[in-house]
Amino acid sequence: MGTHTSIDERYEFSGRVKTWSLIAIVLGVVGVAYGFLIGGDSVQRTFSNLLLASYYFACVCTAAVFFLAYQYVAQAGWSAALLRVPQAMAKVLPIAAVIFIVVALAGLFTTHEVVNEEGHKEVMPYLYGHWAAHGLTDPSSEHYDPIIAGKSSFLNIPFFAGVIVVLLGLYSLFGYLLVKFSQNEDQLGGMFNYDKSFKYSAIFLVIFGFTFPVFAFDAIMSLEAHWFSTMFGWYNLAAAHVSGLAVITLLVIYLRKKGYMQWISENHLHDLGKLMFAFSIFWTYVWFGQFFLIWYANMPEETVYFYKRWEPEYKWWFWLNIVLNFVAPLLLLMSRDAKRLTARLQFTAWVLIIGHWLDYYLMIMPGTIHHEAGHEVHIWDQFGLQELLIFVGFAGILIFLTLNSLSKFTSLVPKKHPFLDESLHHHQ
Template sequence: MKTEYSFDNHYEFTGKIKTWSLVAIVIGVLGILYGFFADHGEMGIQRTFSNLLLCGYYFACVCICGVFFMAYQYAAQAGWSVAILRIPQALARTLPIAGLILIVIILAGLFTTHPEMIEGHEVKAPYLYAHWATKGLTDPSSKIYDAIITGKAPFLNIPFFLGTIIVLLFLYALFGRMLVRFSETEDQMGGMVNYEKSFKYSLIFLVIFGFTYPIFAFGGVMSLEAHWFSTMFGWYNLAALHVAGLSVITLILIYMYQSGYFQWIHVDHIHTLGKLMFGFSIFWTYVWFAQFFLTWYANMPEESVYFYKRWEPEYKWWFWLNIVLNFVSPLLLLMSRDAKRVLQRVKIVCIVLIIGHWLDYYLMIMPGTLKLPEGAKVPFGIEDFAIFVGFAGLFTFTALTALSKFKALVPAKHPFVDESLHHHI
């Protein structure tokens, strides 16, 4: 770099990080093959499909957060974030890939079936969404007829379910692409035209996103246990998406800074990101506790089955570890002002929260899809870790590749760029 504020540098995605991301992808592929073809029977295949949904959903949510982050920054007319805007823009560019992978996983899980016992009858059930997608559940003449699922059939039917997931992912990716394109055009033209477009379309996106993301979460995750329902589940998922996405954005920024890029940022940018991570970790805890506590307080047995599964011996320890990682850790490590200004500490918290919200999604998905052998104590298998590593490598490779496609690492003609360079709190 010529000077501290030379914005014309270009990121080259090379070296160890690229090599290790490819190695991680290979580990993930081997984990998938191990799960599908090792001699574990239906249990191994079911675990693998569940892990693919878990990591595919997590991957998509982190990329959606890139669009969400850009949109609320534009809507708030925030200046501080301009210097780091390329990172959420890279996530937005990665969203079409993540969305396509998630759709493929859902399709494979819905249309690949296996024998399963329901109400004492053996049926052919899909590996994913069997609680509502198994044939016969909504047929009054069927031996496995389920009145509750029949009542939810207008939403929980394959055409509407797939159509909703595909349309919402397309809309989120479309708005992300538009915001990135406006920023790139702004770099060439200057002026306020493209900023005003970004502001307008960000407002439209936030309205659409606010009303539709709970539906996306209801379909993608909550319908895995279709008898259970929670009106708070969508906001609980949104909080998890936001904290995980913020952690990824911050971790990438710290990595880039330590690699010699983004040298115009300073400790106040990290401090602001730390405040967002801390604040929304507290919000996540509030929604988690409200969802958990109100089920008991209101004495709703039809909902308590969800938490009963997660209090079984094989999951209970992980249930409480979830709170330690996602609430206690940021509370103790990021509460003070000084803590948010120590790069290494913020970096550690980012890693803890990324792992913590993987565990959070794990506890949302696995107990409802995976039937563990009697007496099992630890719910994790080799494929759980291998597939997570594989998706981490895939995300790193695609996101940093997207970042390398920008001509410059800062939108130098953004009207608030000077404010961002002099950000101080």
């Protein structure tokens, strides 16, 4: 691939990246089929991994819309030359939303028989069984749970489905509009479409700020419905944002290596590195704030969440989570020069993508996967073919759909963005 310098250049989606992304998708399908076909506890594990991967996928694409919105509201000039990458990710969000909704509802409506803590058999959904199991809100039922009954006004299937459909639909709509305004701007020029982008971005940020915690409460926190944390939504927002920044950074670096977007300089990468560094610190702040307050209060109904993650099978991963998502970016990106090194930035982005997969793993698995008492838990009981192949499959979907969307743009830069010249001559 030769070097391209014209702002009229288009991305051609072909070659090895297209082939390997399709192979990754096939491997993901194989992983899902393997998990369902061998049956037993593997079905629960497969549902949990599908929830993890589809939630991660939706969050990364939503973070791209968030990135676009705050760039417009801040009237940022530096980012104008790389906006096509998050715009391509925003175009993928509706597909990511549909996949997540299908996984969540399939896990909610597909049931299996489990043995509860009292040794009695009980029919429960594979996902969200803590609040969706039969009889939990019925005072005449032997399974009646007063805590769940008290939350039943919002922990019910219609409300749950409505929240995830409406919110992901809204995020997808705003993503679509921001992309549309940018494309119209390329055709018409002037400030009309940029002003609309500014206005709709401001509206989106207000809606997003108030609703994303609700989405996280429904999608993930309700897996362990007795527990709650008012910081959980911001914790998820921080994780989604850092993951989205890492994916944007990797895609920009990939395109530059393939000869595209040669106007992107070490100064642009430096800014992406600063954002990854800063919001990794913010993620740590929220993580520690949630952990410290619950530890200090020492209330059983709250500490149970962390107690479960301090059991032997999860404790190692609990601390590795902090190493990958805080210690690694802190040490790798602290200096100014480090943020300007492509290889260092690329490595850190991969660490953060894997780290936040582990972060979501720790949010989801302890509340959905149950090991028998006395059973010695081995590494392959936690990480096996399902985890690896499903992660690879969703990575393939993200890469294929994003790069395919990127190839549909008439140019790799918003040519008539009012701050484009500032971005093309960005210096620090």
